[in-house]
Amino acid sequence: MGEFDLIQRFFQRPAERNPLGVGDDCALLAPRPGMQLAVSSDMLVQGRHFLPDVDPRLLGHKALAVNLSDLAACGAQPLAFTLALALPHGDADWCQSFSQGLLALADAHHCELVGGDTTQGPLNICITVFGEVPAGQAILRSGAQVGDDIWVSGSLGDARLALDALLRQHMLPAPVLAQARQRLEAPTPRVALGQALRGIATSALDVSDGLLGDLQHILHASGVGASIDVRATRQLLAASRHPLMRAVASSRIDACTLAGGDDYELCFTAPGAQRAAVEAAGRVCATAVTRIGNIEALPGLRVFGPQGERLPQRWPGFDHFA
Template sequence: MPSEFDLIRRHFLRPTQHTALAGGDDAALIAPRPGMQLAVSTDMLVAGTHFFADTDARDLGWKALAVNVSDLAAMGAEPRWAFLALALPTADDAWLTAFAEGFYACAAAFGVDLAGGDTTRGPLDVCVTVIGETPAGQALTRAGARPGDELWVSGQPGFAALGLWALRDGLRLAPVGRTRCLAALHRPQPRVALGQALRGVASAALDVSDGLIGDLRHLLQASGCGAQIDLSALPLAALTDYGAAHEVALRALLSGGDDYELLFTATAAHHADIAALAERLDLPLHCIGRLNDRPGEILLRAADGSLQPPQTTGYDHFA
C-alpha cells in the first residue's frame, strides 16, 4: 500500500506558475505582487453532508476547488494559490487519480497553483484553502450596500437545487434539463471575471452557496439594510422550462443553494454599466430588487404589488 508521501508525490506534486516553493517542504513560500492585498478563504466538503459518497471523483475534485474560488470571485479577487487537506477512508489510487484530474482541471481553468496540503486516514473529507489577490483597498465586501441600491444576481440560480432534488428525491425533469442541472450541481462555474469587473461598480457582493434568501440576509446584516425582491424579475423561466412546477422552481431559486452565482448591489447610476457588462461577459445579470432602510427586512413583491416575507430560508449546517 502506498504511503501518505507516495500519494502526495504521485497525485499532487505538479509544476506551479507563481509559487516560490510549493508542496514537499514544511511550508509553501508565496508572495503577493506589489500593491495587492491577499484574500483567503477555506471551505470543507464532507461526504454525506455536502456530496453523496458515490459522487464521481473528477466532479468532486473540480467542485472542491471551485466552491472556494467562488468566494474569491465574490471579493473581486484573482485566485492564485490553493492548499488541499484530504481525509481518505482508504488509499484508493484510481479514485485519487480521478480526483486529482478534476481538481487540476479547475486549477488550470482559474490560474491556481496547488501550493501544499495534507492527507490522513479518516471519513472522506475535503478541505481547501484558497488565496487570491486584489488591488489594495478595492476588495468587494458584504458591508458596502446602501438604501436605494439595486440588487442583482448573476447567471441562473436554482439549477443546482433541481439537480440535487432529481438525484435525491426523484424530481422529474426534461432530459436536457436534468443534464444541465446535474452539471450545475457537480461542476459549478465560479464568476471570477465578473467579480473582478465589479470592482468599483458593486457596492457589496457575496456568492450564493446557501440559498439566495439566506445569503442575502448576510449581506443585509453586514450593510444594515433591508430589501424588496420583485418576483416578476426573478429568472424562473429556465427552471420551469425544464419541467419544474412554478412553486418548486421558486423554492429552488430562492433557497436551494449550491449555485455559486454572485449576488451584488450597485447604485442605480451603474445600471447601464452592469447591463453592458452582462453583454461583454456573455453572462445574464438580473436586477431583482432594491435595498431600503429597514435593516434585515426582506419582502417579496408580487405582480399585483402585494408584499409578503419569504416562506423559505437558506441552508444552515446546524439547523
C-alpha cells in the same frame, strides 16, 4: 499506495510563481506591491455536501470551484490553494480522476496547488484558497447603500432542483435532470465577473446557502433592508425554460431560486446609475446578470409576488446546525 506516493503521483507539481510549494513545510506567498491577500476556506463532506456516487472528476472541480467563488465575490484574482484530503483508502483510480478535475480548473484560473495534508478517514475535502486584490478595492458585504439595485449572475435554483430529484423528492425528465445536475456538480465560479465589478458593485457575496438567506448577510453587514421581485427571480431557474418543464409550478421555482443553495453565483448590489456598467461587465464576461430588487432603508427583507402582493417568508436559508 502510501501517503507520500499518493501526493507525489497525483498532486505534486512544479511551483511557478511561489518559491516553495508541495513538498516543503510551508508555501511562501508574496502578493504584488499594492495588493492585498484574499484568503478563504471551504470544506466538503461526503453525505453532507455531495453524494457518494458523484463522479470524482466533477468532485475535484467543485471542491476548488466553491473556493474560487469566494474570491470572485471579493473581486480577487486567484493565486494558489492548499488541499487537505481525508480518504477512506488510497484508491488510485479515484485519485486520478479527482486530481484531474481539480487541477484542470486550477490551471484554467492560474491557481497553483502549493501544499496541504492527506490522512485516512471518511471522505472529506478542505481547500484554502489565496488570491490578491488591489488594496482598498475588495468588494465587501458591508457596502450596500439605500437605492442600490440588487443583481444576481447566471442562473439560480437548478442545483436544488437536481438534488431534490436525486433524493427522490420529485421526478424530472432525464434531459432536464442532466442539465440541472451539471449545475449541482460542476458550478462555474464567476471569477472574471467579480473582478469586472470592482469599482461598480457596492457589495457582493456568493450564493451558497440560498439567495434569501445569503442576501441577509449583506443586509445585516450594511445596515439596510431590501425588496425582491419574484417576477425576476423566477426567470433565474434555467430548467424552467426547458420545453419539458414549462408547466413547472411557481411554488417549486420559488423554493429552488429563493432558498436552493449550491448555486455559487454572485449576488451583488450597485447604484442605479451603474446599470449600464453592470450589464457591460456581464457581456464582457459572457455571464448573464439579472436585476431582482432594491436596497431600502426599512430593515428586513421583503418578497413581492407577480401582482405586487407581499409573499410570506417561508424560504429559510440553509444552516448546517439548524
